[in-house]
Every structure is written in C-alpha cells, then in structure tokens.
Amino acid sequence: MVTVPSRQGLEAVDILRLRTGVGPVLHDASGGTLGFLVPAGTAVDWDLPGSACIQTHRRVRAAAGDPPVSGTCWLVAPEHSNPVNDPTLLRLALGEAARTIRAAEGIQAADGR
Template sequence: MKAAGAPASDAVSAVAAPDWDLVTVPSRQGLEAVDILRLRTGVGPVLHDSSGDTLGFLVPPGTADGWDLPGSACTETDGGGRRLAGDPPVAGTGWLVPPESSHPVTDPALLRQALGEAARTIEAADAL
C-alpha cells in the first residue's frame, strides 16, 4: 500500500487523525484481528488493498520506530494534516473499517496482541 499524495475531501463526518503510521498484514490474519479488536476494545480505521491480499491498520505516529512483529510491516507516513473522510488516504485501497471519532487509530499494543491471537487461531484451524 502506497500513501496517496492528494488529501481526502472535507466531509462533515471527517475524523481528526492527521498523522499516522500504517501496519500492513496478510488479509486472513488481519480479518481475525479486526474481529478480536471489535469484540474487545474497538478498532481504528482499517484499509484493504484492491487485490484483497493485505489489510492496513492506521496506528499512532511513531509506531513504525519500534514495530518488529514478524509477518507484518509498519510504514511511517505523513498524514499531511489531512482529516480522514471519504476516500481512503492510501492509493489502491478501500475502507474495511471506516474512520469514526471513537477510535481515530488502533492502539499498537492491542493490535500486536490481536495479531498474535489471530495467528494462533489460524495455525490451530489449519492443523485440523
């Protein structure tokens, strides 16, 4: 997923998240993690790529500096002060979980836990 250069539109439902990093994971693991986070604490905006191969979780800026979870990547981005609304801020993606004010980004520690649990769930299901 590559950050787009054009800012999102100024819709009334815009959510303030002007700067963020992007954690990218395989779709299957990401979908499991979204379910886990929704059931427990909530999840911030999540992008899916047009091919359906990956999901991207918007996390607070600075997360990329210490992110080291195998099987995932965290990219530092420059939100450019834009508000999240309408079209996704990353070219070639769509919203799986659109922005909302209650969770402008996903907590990276909670995301790490959910991704670990998702990986274990997938591993157990594949072993059957």
Template sequence: MLDTDGGIGPQAGPCDLVTVPARHGLEAVDILRLRDGVGPVLHDHTGDTLGFLVPPGTADGWDLPGSACTQTYPHASRAVPSAPPVAGAGWLVPPEGAIAQATEPAELRAALGEAARTIEAAGRRV
C-alpha cells in the same frame, strides 16, 4: 500490498500503517471489535492485505514478524481522512465506523498474535 509511496497527501492526517496479510488481518479485526479497540482499517483492492492505522511513531519500533509498519505522512493535521489515505485502497473499517481514531499498537500486536494462534489451530483441525 498497500502502497504508501506517493499515495499519501496532507489531508491524510498523521498516522502510521501496519500492513498484514488479509486472513491474518481479518481475524485481528474481529478480535479488536470484540474488545472495542479497532481503529480505521484499509484493504487493498486485490484482497491480499489489510492496513491498520496506528498512531504516528509506531513504525519506529514495530518489529512483529509477518507484518510491516510504514510511516505515512508525519506532518499533517490530526484528523483521520474520510477518503482512504493510501492510493489503491478502500476502507474495511471506515473512520466513521471505527471505535478509535487509530488502533493502539499494543492492542494490535496482541490481536495479531491471537489471530496467528487461531489460524494455526484451525489449520491443525483440517
């Protein structure tokens, strides 16, 4: 699991982090890339979770089952860091490869819903 406790510093920029299981997240990344809506995405080094950087304040109202949204560092500069803002993480989609500075919460919610339906449908075909 991506750990935001103590791994965020002032260089991290203001962002919240939506964390999801890796399979679900990878499907959502593909969907968001097709729609030109993906922001920077982190992965933990065990390959268990992905984390989507979203605008600050998202954690206040995030309630999507199967995911968590954590406030990271609310008082930092507006720039997205070049180094991952979470200890023990790496970039799946680095800031320079992202289409947006952060993934829009509504677009992420829709992509995660579509990803869940895709995974469920694939499970039924097996």
C-alpha cells in the same frame, strides 16, 4: 500503518471489535492485505514477524473521504471507529489471530482436508 495478510487482519479486526474497539482499517484493491492505521511513530518500535509498519504521509480526517494510501478502500472507516488502532492491543490481536489460523490449519490437516 501496520500491514498484514488479509486472513490474519480480518481475524484481528474481529478480536479488536469484540474486546477493545478497532480503529481505521484499509484493504488493498487485490484483497491481499489489510492496513491498520496506528499513531505516528509506531514504526520505530514495530517488529512483529509477518507484518510491516510504514509511515503514511496523509492524516486521517474525521470523515472517511479518500483513504490515505492509493489503491485501497476503507474496511473500517474513521467515522465508524476509534481514532487509531492502539499498537499494543493490535500486536496482541495479531498474535492471537496468527495462533487461531495455525490451529485451524492443524485441524484441517488432521481431518485430511
């Protein structure tokens, strides 16, 4: 599972939905992070700054049921998504999301907000 701050994750979910489709996504109880379920083995090569990739110990079932990580709920449930998030496409979407956020913050700073 790839975890990122919520703002970046929500942007990435929108990007993936518009382009290629999104896989299962979790959000934590505090709303601070989102977790994108990715294929087993993704953590070995994951190195995107600002994110973490951890292995979960439960498989996602065909039906949403209980999320594979305690203290989370489904943002995008497995039955309403691709089976998992493609790591390459996720990396691209997260990069684009980070750039979008930085640009929006720059505009707000320029406007004095």
